[in-house]
Amino acid sequence: MVQVQNGQTDAISILFERYKKILYSFFAHMTQDRFLAEDLVQNVFIRVMRYNKQFKGEGSFKAWLFTIARNVMADHYRRGAKMRTEMIDSYTHELHGESNPYEEILADERKNFLHKAISRLDEDKREVLILVKLHEMKYKDVAKMLLMNESTVKVKVFRAMKELQKILQTSKQSL
């Protein structure tokens, strides 16, 4: 029985290693809270273990995983937690060690600047942009997940990109 259990945990560990980074990034950008992001990633994999039989192999696994991720996040906020409107904690220190050379520090600042700009997008725009750009998900899969048609997703991504561009250009000083 122990072997059987080990077999199951091996499989989930491989999936965890493969998808933890993109799930963590998704939650961190969506919630603006990196501690919460950690907990939510964990909850996703607990659900994957519990409901793995529901994955029928129809459509992409990534799309199924992110459907669970969205449900986990929705459940969290349904329980009364409030979503942060702007990033509070900087991600900078997580990206590299403390003894960064000058160029790395600049790169970190650039990333941090971009992340803060993303956090200023509306939740809808932020989500669609992250799903498409971060996870390289196909428009078709994102549309299915968000219950929209493909053309709406394409237009939303375009609008989000334009708005993000505008935020980056106009808020350079204030960010």
Added chain:
Amino acid sequence: MDQEIKFLMEKYKKGELTPEEEKKLETLIGQGKLALEDFEDLQGLSDRLDDDLLLEPPSTLDHKFYQSIHTIGKPKAGVLKITRWMAGVAASILVLVGFGVSMLINQSNAKVHQLTGEMKAMREMMMLSMLEQKSPSDRLKAVSLTADMPEVSDQIAEALLYRVNHDRSDNVRIASIEALRPYAQNARVREGLINAIQHQHSPLVLMSLAETLTSIGEKPTLEGFQGQMNKQIPQEILKELETGLKEIL
């Protein structure tokens, strides 16, 4: 239409689009006639997003995860106590001993059976997810996972047949054919392998299909393969392929 797109794009670049024209531009994007890549001003941002969106999770994430799956994996102490208590009662009442013991065995077997099923489903899910990876070596790894599976589900068989017919890598196609060979008693697999002939262009894949079909007792005709030997195959290879197929078939 091209002229209209050109006109709209020019105005977009100058920032002179009217609200109606902006709507028209979005309609074209929605219809797929314009893509993000067509907007030069967004290219820099798009590349930046590709590079900078991904965040490195802290090491505490791994720690929390592995701790939680081990907790889930452990049997609950309460259940164990009840089982022992039940066994004690069963032992003290001789009439019920046999009945009690058989109950425990069944319970234990059911638990093992359930966990085996869950493990199988998890492995299958992992394999299906790996088959979607961009890297051919990842897809090859996924295909090789079937070697440890005593039987493949219809879902896995379909996924492998899909790889045989549509994968960009010939190596993945060949590995999928090999992986399906042990399951040739499944009618869907046999039929899928026979139908796969028409989707192949590579002589190596065709040879592998011919070998597999022959080994499972399905002897397709040489003509069936000849139809697939299109003009793109160089003459020398074509001759070798014909000779090889004649030997096999």
